[in-house]
Amino acid sequence: MARATSYIRQIFGRSPFKPLQQHIDACYECAALLEPLFEKVAANDWDEVARLRGEIINGEHAADDLKRHIRLHVPNAFFLPVARADLLNLLIRQDEVANKAKDIAGLVLGRRLRFPEPLLEPLAEFARGCVGTCDLARKVIHELDELVESGFRGADVERVREMIHQLDEGEHDTDKLEHDIRAAFFHLEQEFPPVEVVFMHRLLDWLGDLADMAQRVGHGLELMLSK
Numbered sequence: 001m002a003r004a005t006s007y008i009r010q011i012f013g014r015s016p017f018k019p020l021q022q023h024i025d026a027c028y029e030c031a032a033l034l035e036p037l038f039e040k041v042a043a044n045d046w047d048e049v050a051r052l053r054g055e056i057i058n059g060e061h062a063a064d065d066l067k068r069h070i071r072l073h074v075p076n077a078f079f080l081p082v083a084r085a086d087l088l089n090l091l092i093r094q095d096e097v098a099n100k101a102k103d104i105a106g107l108v109l110g111r112r113l114r115f116p117e118p119l120l121e122p123l124a125e126f127a128r129g130c131v132g133t134c135d136l137a138r139k140v141i142h143e144l145d146e147l148v149e150s151g152f153r154g155a156d157v158e159r160v161r162e163m164i165h166q167l168d169e170g171e172h173d174t175d176k177l178e179h180d181i182r183a184a185f186f187h188l189e190q191e192f193p194p195v196e197v198v199f200m201h202r203l204l205d206w207l208g209d210l211a212d213m214a215q216r217v218g219h220g221l222e223l224m225l226s227k
Contacts, residue, residue: 017087017141017144017145017148019066019069019070019073019074020070020087020090020091020094020141020144021141021142021144022066023063023066023067023070023091023094023095024094024097024137024138024141024142024217025138026059026062026063026066026098027063027094027095027097027098027101027134027138028097028134028135028137028138029059030056030059030060030063030097030098030101030102031097031098031100031101031130031131031134031210031214032131032134032135033052033055033056033059033101033105034056034101034104034105034127034130034131034210035124035127035128035131036048036052037049037052037053037056037105037108038108038123038124038127039124040052041108041113041114042114042120042124044114046109046112049105049108049109050109052105053105053106053108053109056101056102056105057102057105059098059101060098060099060101060102063095063098064095064098067091067095070088070091071088071091074087074088082224083224086220086223086224089220090141090217090220090221090224093213093216093217093220094137094141094217096213096216097134097137097210097213097214097217100206100209100210100213101210103206104203104206104207104210107199107202107203107206108203111196111199113196113199113200113203115181115185115200116185116188116191118184118188119181119184119185119188122177122180122181122184123181125177126174126177126178126181126204126207127207129170129173129174129177129211130174130207130208130210130211130214131210132170133167133170133171133174133210133211133214133215134210134211134214136163136166136167136170136214136218137167137214137215137217137218139163140160140163140164140167140217140218140221141217141221143156143159143160143163144221147160147225157225160221160225161222161225163218164218164219164221164222167214167215167218168215168218170211170214170215171211171212171214171215174207174208174211175208175211178204178207178208181204182201182204185200185201
């Protein structure tokens with residue numbers, strides 16, 4: 001038993017949340033690469049788009065490796081200050097961010113999707129907003145250690161709740177950006193083959209999903225706070 005406990009401590013270090021934080025970092029790095037990817041799309045530099053997609057795929061694989069590691073070695077409830085099921089549920093929510101970033105990059109490159117010139121900057125702004133929500137979700141998860149030290153009470157909890165509120169607001173802002181792009185695109189759709197229009201709207205859906213998934217990470221932590 002002592003040897004098993006020592007092994008768990010070697011894996012998780014001083015914080016039982018360290019692997020979870022490493023995982024959200026890996027997922028965020030995948031999402032963050034979408035910003036330069038869309039810049040290269042606007043520049044018609046498809047070789048660089050392909051290279052960035054490769055980086056996202058590698059990052060998603062790294063996140064998957066971390067996910068499997070955590071699932072295999074996460075301590076039982078005796079070693080954790082939160083329910084094991086809640087931690088694993090949070091892990092699944094985080095992993096969706098990396099998966100969606102990979103899907104977005106694959107769709108963009110596979111179809112060589114490039115919106116009309118007037119929408120390139122709004123699309124880049126939309127992507128930045130979605131990546132920004134992922135960054136805030138990452139920061140929220142890095143507050144777990146302080147929450148445990150405070151016993152999930154006091155000023156630390158209030159600060160995290162405010163961060164989650166900001167995450168909600170960020171997701172709402174991306175919803176508005178998405179709506180504005182769709183409205184503007186409506187008047188330009190006739191310039192593209194119908195099948196391309198379908199894939200362009202799918203791309204907007206998936207970027208919006210990225211922000212939604214980041215928001216769900218925050219809500220997963222909020223659920224833990226409520227218990």
